[in-house]
Amino acid sequence: MAYDYKILIGGKLTKPVKGGTMDVVNPADNTVVAAVPRCTAEDVDLAVKSARAAARQWKNTYIGERAELLCRLAAIVREHSEELVPLETAQYGGPVSKTRNFDIKFVPGELEFIAGLGRAVTGLTISADPNARVMTTREPFGVVGLISPWNFPLVTAVSKLAPALIMGNTVVMKPASCAPLTVLRLGEYIVEAGFPAGVVNIVTGPGEKVGEAIVTHPGVDKINFTGDSSVGKRILSLAAPRVMPVAAELGGKNAMIVLNGANIDAAVEGATHAAFFNSGQNCGSPSRFYVQEGIYDEFISRFIKAASKITVGDPTDERTMMGPLAYMKCRETAERFIAGAKKAGCRALLGGEPPTDPYLARGAFVLPTIFEVFDNKIELMQEEIFAPVVGVMKVDTPEQAVELANDSRYGLCASVWTEDYRLGMKLLDELDVGTAWINQHLAIVPETPWGGRKESGWTKENSVLVLDEYCWHKHIWIHMAETPHTFWEDKIKLD
Ligand code: NDP
Numbered sequence: 001m002a003y004d005y006k007i008l009i010g011g012k013l014t015k016p017v018k019g020g021t022m023d024v025v026n027p028a029d030n031t032v033v034a035a036v037p038r039c040t041a042e043d044v045d046l047a048v049k050s051a052r053a054a055a056r057q058w059k060n061t062y063i064g065e066r067a068e069l070l071c072r073l074a075a076i077v078r079e080h081s082e083e084l085v086p087l088e089t090a091q092y093g094g095p096v097s098k099t100r101n102f103d104i105k106f107v108p109g110e111l112e113f114i115a116g117l118g119r120a121v122t123g124l125t126i127s128a129d130p131n132a133r134v135m136t137t138r139e140p141f142g143v144v145g146l147i148s149p150w151n152f153p154l155v156t157a158v159s160k161l162a163p164a165l166i167m168g169n170t171v172v173m174k175p176a177s178c179a180p181l182t183v184l185r186l187g188e189y190i191v192e193a194g195f196p197a198g199v200v201n202i203v204t205g206p207g208e209k210v211g212e213a214i215v216t217h218p219g220v221d222k223i224n225f226t227g228d229s230s231v232g233k234r235i236l237s238l239a240a241p242r243v244m245p246v247a248a249e250l251g252g253k254n255a256m257i258v259l260n261g262a263n264i265d266a267a268v269e270g271a272t273h274a275a276f277f278n279s280g281q282n283c284g285s286p287s288r289f290y291v292q293e294g295i296y297d298e299f300i301s302r303f304i305k306a307a308s309k310i311t312v313g314d315p316t317d318e319r320t321m322m323g324p325l326a327y328m329k330c331r332e333t334a335e336r337f338i339a340g341a342k343k344a345g346c347r348a349l350l351g352g353e354p355p356t357d358p359y360l361a362r363g364a365f366v367l368p369t370i371f372e373v374f375d376n377k378i379e380l381m382q383e384e385i386f387a388p389v390v391g392v393m394k395v396d397t398p399e400q401a402v403e404l405a406n407d408s409r410y411g412l413c414a415s416v417w418t419e420d421y422r423l424g425m426k427l428l429d430e431l432d433v434g435t436a437w438i439n440q441h442l443a444i445v446p447e448t449p450w451g452g453r454k455e456s457g458w459t460k461e462n463s464v465l466v467l468d469e470y471c472w473h474k475h476i477w478i479h480m481a482e483t484p485h486t487f488w489e490d491k492i493k494l495d
Helices: 041-059 063-079 080-093 097-119 153-166 183-193 205-215 229-242 264-280 295-310 326-344 358-362 397-408 421-430 465-471
Strands: 007-009 012-014 021-025 032-037 132-138 143-147 170-174 200-202 222-225 246-249 254-258 286-290 347-350 369-372 391-394 411-419 435-438 471-479
Touching: 007 041, 007 143, 012 183, 012 246, 032 080, 032 183, 041 132, 041 143, 041 205, 063 080, 063 097, 063 143, 063 153, 063 183, 080 097, 080 183, 097 153, 143 205, 143 435, 153 222, 153 465, 183 200, 183 465, 200 369, 205 229, 222 465, 229 246, 229 264, 229 421, 254 264, 254 397, 264 286, 264 391, 264 411, 264 435, 286 295, 286 397, 295 347, 295 391, 295 421, 326 347, 326 391, 358 421, 369 465, 391 397, 397 421, 411 421, 421 435, 421 471
Parallel strands: 143 170, 143 222, 170 200, 222 246, 254 286, 254 411, 286 391, 369 391, 411 435
Antiparallel strands: 007 012, 007 200, 021 032, 132 471, 347 369
16 A cells, blocks of 8 residues: 655644645556645645744754653654665666765764754854853754755755754754655654654645745745755745745855876866766766866766766665666756757867666666857856766866856855966965865765755855854843943933
8 A cells, every 4th residue: 555645744744734645646657656745835834833832842852852852753764764775766866876975974973963063062152342241043944944855865854953043043844755765764753753743744835836835924934945046045035024044055056177297097087976966966066077188088088988987866866876867858958958968169178968778768867968059158067967977077277267167156065177286276365166176076974064056045054164054143232240341431410
């Protein structure tokens, strides 16, 4: 019998008020994996009210208890990891090697890391006035709306959930509609772990309806959103009338710079993995390569060779490196960009044609595609494609590479590949991005901050910095002198 997925409201696993479901489709073969609840604004209203009702008690719960619950949740996730791996894969096509080696390991680690981190965090004490004790305290926002994408379904959801909870907020979560299954299972584990009713609420349904109902609900105090930049802008406009804070992790169009004298083996391996891991559906994947003339020919030929060895196929096969894109529309979008690049005069050095293998041809598969590019202004070099499609340009100097890398409305991350660390450090300082690597691209662990600039958003996920996204800093001044501060020359003569 099909698994009965339920939303979580007020501590109860339940169905939407009006009923209704939506299908989750496996992008590898277009079969229906599950039907999940399709909520409406009425369910969002119930979820927000239940989060509001739980907010005061949760805020006043000893942080050690909140941490213990997060650790209990981590243990339950670990117990269920063998079920979660294929489920994550079936809903959006990430190969099992990726879900096992990254997602399902990251999630409990993140929960435990944040649980400990929250307990260690402090405020400031400030020597502002010898007659006063001045400090800052941290206060939760109250009810936080968490809206997450599909490319790392459980990782992104938990990267928001854990810091929100440890800082004393209650939450209403909405996962992406194409990949909500593991987040709905998380709802069951939250009940099993013993979180008080209403602290975590999970609803599913279309972003334009359910997502917007969360953003516009007057009972929500903050939104934390990860997704496309255009959706981020829409959410910001909806939040503006209430001046509600929005944390936004948005798209990327990331550059990889390879300089003369770089360790070519490392650069080729790093480029191939970072560009094509998860079928290029990583906000941090490099999709623009700027390669210096002295290393260009060798890099290109070895990059093509390495990318052509990527095994593309059934994502449930342990040896598969690249599965399908998340759904058929993503494939159509990628093919449109490929056609646009060809029209702009770019030559596909690898891929660039739909797969001919009958299995791949039926699903949302796009083969690794590398274009040689001569103009940084073309769509291929400026727009986020979110697919295994990249452009490579030859550059004369490191400075030119940085200039081209910065010529983007995005600013998420970039990397420089060089053995000259002094030069590399100088270039990192010039890159207008949130994360900059030397001889690395796509290294993400709970301890390191993640987030961009410009139209990539401004929020930080992970690391100690993430806690600031989930609390107000309140300035407290305790005055101990007999009379208060005034800015007048003379004292008022009091009666
Ligand atoms: P989307 O922006 O399409 O969706 C993200 C979430 O927002 C989903 O839950 C979606 O619901 C919801 N949503 C959609 N429209 C609205 C709306 N009008 N109001 C409120 N919520 C809405 O992104 P994708 O899921 O396609 O994910 C890919 C994008 O995410 C890429 O641009 C990628 O770069 C970015 N991303 C950024 C990261 C970063 O750290 N900077 C990390 C990971 C991804 P529904 O699914 O129902 O449409």
